Amino acid sequence: MKLHLHPTVEDHRIAWLAAAAVSIHILEALLPSPLPGLKPGFANVITICVLCLYGWSTAAWVSLLRVLVGSLLLGTFLSPTFMLSLAGALASLLILWPMTRLPGRGFGPVGYSLAAAMAHISGQFLLAWGWFVPHAGIWRLFPVLLSFAVLVGLVNGIITQKVVKHLHD
Template sequence: MTSSAIDPVELARCRRRVFLALFTALAVALHTLEFLLPAPAPWFRLGFANILTLCALFLFDGRAAWTLSLARVLVGSLILGNLFAPGFFLSLAGAVAATALMTGAREMFGARLGPVGASALGAVGHALGQLLVAWLLLVRHDGLWLLLPFFLLLSLATGLLNGFAAALLIDAVRGHRAFARPAAQDAPP
């Protein structure tokens, strides 16, 4: 199999599109799955979908991460049937806060920031964003902030695990033939 005839820039663009679509589909699936799982506590959201946002951020760039996370929330809530319902705004707020923190940190620190650190930041941002919007829109009750410590602790833990999973996935995808340079693909299998 040879792909030397294909323009490498065109190949990279195409690869990006295909992978982003794949990541988005996976993120939507995980987003939906998580809502269907029995949650023993409201702050018990595992945030698996963020693994894919991290992949987009580290394999491509911040724009890819934004596209993915917003598409994930929109399509996910279309599937769950809660578009523009309170749950949707909570998801949106969490996703926006998380993505803003992650892309911002990546912009600031570049390669010094790893997926685990970005994920931890994103998870905590997600928790804060959700709680803030819940307080603003839904429950104007100060008792809500008593949940914050538990919310944060749990999000930090899941953030670390998701970051770890994302790191593994990013390495796996980077090592995949589809991500290898065209020249390398000329070598016999």
């Protein structure tokens, strides 16, 4: 018995956008970092663009595929790095879901990016504290990393806003 898959236009869109996000994710992994895991998160520009253009479910696919495929290609699948990345992605998606369902005009790319960045670092910190380093001292790093997340979220949100505006024009 043969199984015939018939990919939809949406499947192709998700694959292309996830490939773009994975490519950026891998390039970011090559950048030197002052602290382990501290990255500019440019791959999240793709996710927020997808959120603004195609909705939450497509953005969730792109984000989760980026984490999974990126970890497979980088050799970090099921490692602490993968778990932290997944925790951050899930936390971001969990905060973005209700944000996209609020009445009215809602949030724009900058608001989504800021919220996602703060949720991402918060999710990672909760996992790191609860599973890897269950010591209260780890929370001394949180304000510094949250500040970095706000800065990165703002920059990525501005980039996303320009990309989305360009695509709409």
